[in-house]
Amino acid sequence: MKEVKCVCGHINPIGTILCESCGRALTEEAKKEKLHDMRYEGSARRSQTYNRTFVDKIWNFFSSVKVGIWLIVITLIASALGTFLPQVMYIPQNADPAVYYGEKYGIGGDIFYILRLHDMYSSWWYLLMIAAIGVSLVICSIDRVFPLYRALKNQKVSRHEGFLKRQRLFKRAAADSQMETDFEQVKANLKKKKYKIREENGNILAEKNRFSRWGPYVNHIGLIIFLIGGMLRFVPGMYVDEFLWIREGETATIPGTHKEYVLENKKFTMELYNKDDENAVYEATLDRVGSVVKSFQSDVVLYKRDLDKTIGEENDLTEITEAEIRVNEPLKFDDYALYQMDYKLNELNTMSFNLINKKSEETVGEVTIDLFDPQNEYDFGDGYKVELVGYYPDFSGFAENGEPVSDSPTPNNPAFLFNMISPDHPDGEMSFTAIKQTAEPLGETDYKMTFKEVTTRNATGLTVRKDLTLWVLILGGSIFMIGVIQGSYWNHRRIWLQKEKDEVLIAGHTNKNWHSLRNEIATIVKGTSIPEPIDQQEKKNNVKERGNKNAEFDTDKQ
Template identity: 70%
Template sequence: MKEIKCECGHVNPIGTILCESCGRALTEKAKKESLHDMRYEGSARRSQTYNKTIIDKIWNFFSSVKVGVWLIIITLIASALGTILPQIMYITPNVDPHTYYSEHYGVFGSIYYLLGFHDLYKSWWYLLLVASIGVSLVICSLDRFIPLYRALKNQRVSRHEGFLKRQRLFNRVAATESTKDDFATIKQRLKESRYKIREEDGNILAEKGRFSRWGPYVNHIGLIIFLIGGMLRFVPGMYIDEELWLREGEIKTIPGTNDEYALENKKFTMDVYDPETDREVFGDAINRAGVVVKNFQSDVVLYKRDPDMILGESEGLEKIDEFQIRVNEPLKFDNYALYQMSYKINEFHKMTFNFLEKESEKIIGEVTIDLFDPQHEYEVSPGYKLELMGYYPDFSGFAENGEPQTNLTVPNNPAFLFKMFSPEHPEGEVSFAAIQQTVEPLGETDYKMAFKSMSTRNATVLTVRKDLTLWILSLGGAIFMIGVIQGSYWNHRRIWLQQVNGDVLIAGHTNKNWHTLKREINKIITDTSIPEPMDQQEEKTNGKESGKTNDDLA
């Protein structure tokens, strides 16, 4: 495909409608138009020129504004569908997601899971949608920005007469002896109005606000940066938002730190407002809620782990410092922040049972079980031992087949299935024991396990956050707002004054706010022989409304 050489000598890319230099119409359609379409200065856009290779077809597809809008609509619909059922982070922990959604929501839940809506923002097709929006923004911008920039850069002061006649604001008048002085007066007034003046052979091009044309493209840059920041959140190490349950006395590795840091909960404290001393200020709240929390905080110790240590050991931890974490007073270190989010008072910790002979109620011994680290076997006394056959942290009852059921992994209502070994029963007897409850699921036994006591401890819930994408998102948002301001509060205005064959031609163009430009031109040409430019679009509209043709108006 060859380039197009205009009569003025300027070589234009194939597909150009108006010469980038003089503005002459290069196509038959452009020559017949009553007004030129100046949206892209008649420049050649790649999407409207090339359509042969697969690259051309991909470019043309993503350069369509309609495609971009539909991608956004589809993404919004998908985001809305992702709120119908709870996301995977909100379902019961340690439960197979497929099983959970199919059991709770039936066929719809299974389809929901299979389509990836259960973990929407990490599903491959949702990320592909977001990436496609970014590709569409890039291609749309390049497809329009490059030819527009080239056309504005190459524009000459002296434009073809047909170009000026087809501007929305246009008029002509015969030149007079005062025309030269009028041009000088107008030139001075244009400078006072902060127009940039260019002259060529006595002709004038006054221009200002060209930078406003780049506002939409600055918007696109901001959006692209914002999308990049959003997608970087799925890159390991860039964004972390995890929950850490930490009981008093526990040391746990901080999630998302690659086992580099560990945290110890020395003590959790919850203070409430006193119903007597604080009633004057918080009386209504205390009456309404009963207990109003004044402060809850975690006294913690931050450790850094020796990289050569074996994971799971408490040795090899280097103490960094002690901290107090309160609401709105997080612990911050090495791009991480630990926020105090919730707590659990008097969480079950250890459970003690008596191993006793039923007939005589003789206690053979007792067993204390750590609810967070139950052992498989326990020695009670010589000749007596226990084997833990089943542990149900949140016992909810027996299934139809007699199998004990549990809802959660947190010990809210712990229960155990024991096998009891004694000299009389070396093969063992089975006993099911919970709080104030003992069941013999396989028949009568001579020994049983009886609940004795429960010890508790407090637990704190911390949120671990790390966000290395925040500055990228902020930068993208700031650039987007700059583009909004740039394109909203300024506009690109041009005024041409030329002498052609004894006539003076005046034309004006702006990308918006036509009436403001017209008033500004009228102010500039006041008390000169230069006529007020007519709004040819309004004239054309009025002519149609009155039934007149263009020939009648002429």
């Protein structure tokens, strides 16, 4: 395959349809056309030229606009399917997804899990779809923008007559003695319309708003950057969106910080609106519902851990700051932010039980269990002790096999399975105990565990955020909008005015808004002998319509 040399002497790349310089048709198909397809100026696109190697076929596949649209449609459908049921991060933390979806949603849940839709947005195939869209955008842009740029850059002022007469707006007329004066008048009018004028051998090429042709490709660049920003969120350390429950007096490692930062909750306070206040603004609401939260905050201390020391080692934490976290007033540090999002008042903290001899009703021992750090064994001495066989923080009932079920690791409704060891029963007796509830799952026992009391404390819910991709998303979105404005509010317009022997030829082209261009040319040539161009597309449609009407008339006569 060799480069194509035009009669004008310009050497065109392989696959060129219209000469980049003079516009002469280089293929038989182009010579037969009534109107030239000027979308890409007849330039040589790689996807329409090469189709031999494997790389060519991959390039041609992704350069197709239809392929890009289908990739977007499939990704949107997949995204929609992923919203039918909760994603895996929203199901109970201790639940097995393989079992949970089937038990909760039936056969639909099983299909949802089998198709891997439960963890879709971080799955390899979803990321592959996003990457494929990005590849399609890149290849589509490269396949079109460089040939188009080259063709517009190489265009000469004087174009071949066949090129001009195959433009949608075209007209020829006989030249008269006033033609030179008329040309000068047209040039002055073009300058008033902000056209950039080039002249060659008395011919004129007027052009403006070429930059609008690059609007779609600027869109592509913005979308590519936006997709890169979205994919960067799956890179460790670039994006964190975690939730932390921390109780009063508790110290916890902040999730998503690689164990580098630790938070201590000194106190949680909540303030209610009081209708007796002078500035009460919710008096009607207070009368109806009783109480309305005015504000809630967490008084915290932020520590930084020395990662060179062992966790728990003395002086491994260094205090960074004390802060008050309120709604919309986060604690910010080292690209992280802690937002006040939720709270729990009077959350269960400890539970106390008594080991009682059922026959004598004597209390053998008392045990207090820390619901967030239960021990495996509690020894009362004299041969009496209790082993904690099972702990169910959020007890919701029994499964079909008789096993107790916990909906979450949060102690909303704690239940325990105890093995009660005594001198009378050295192997122990089993007791299932919850708040004001005691059961004997393996038969009647001589001892029992009875609920005594609970202690509570307040807990605060904080969202941990870190987003190093936000500026990438904003940049991509901004560039995309620039492309939208660039391509929507301007259009590329060209007007050719040429002398051919004793005739004058005028032609016009725009990438959109033909009616406006036609009116603008009419204004420019007004008062001169240069004719207004006609819309050959409308003329063609009118002729076709008249032909159809004549055919219908002949049929009726028959």
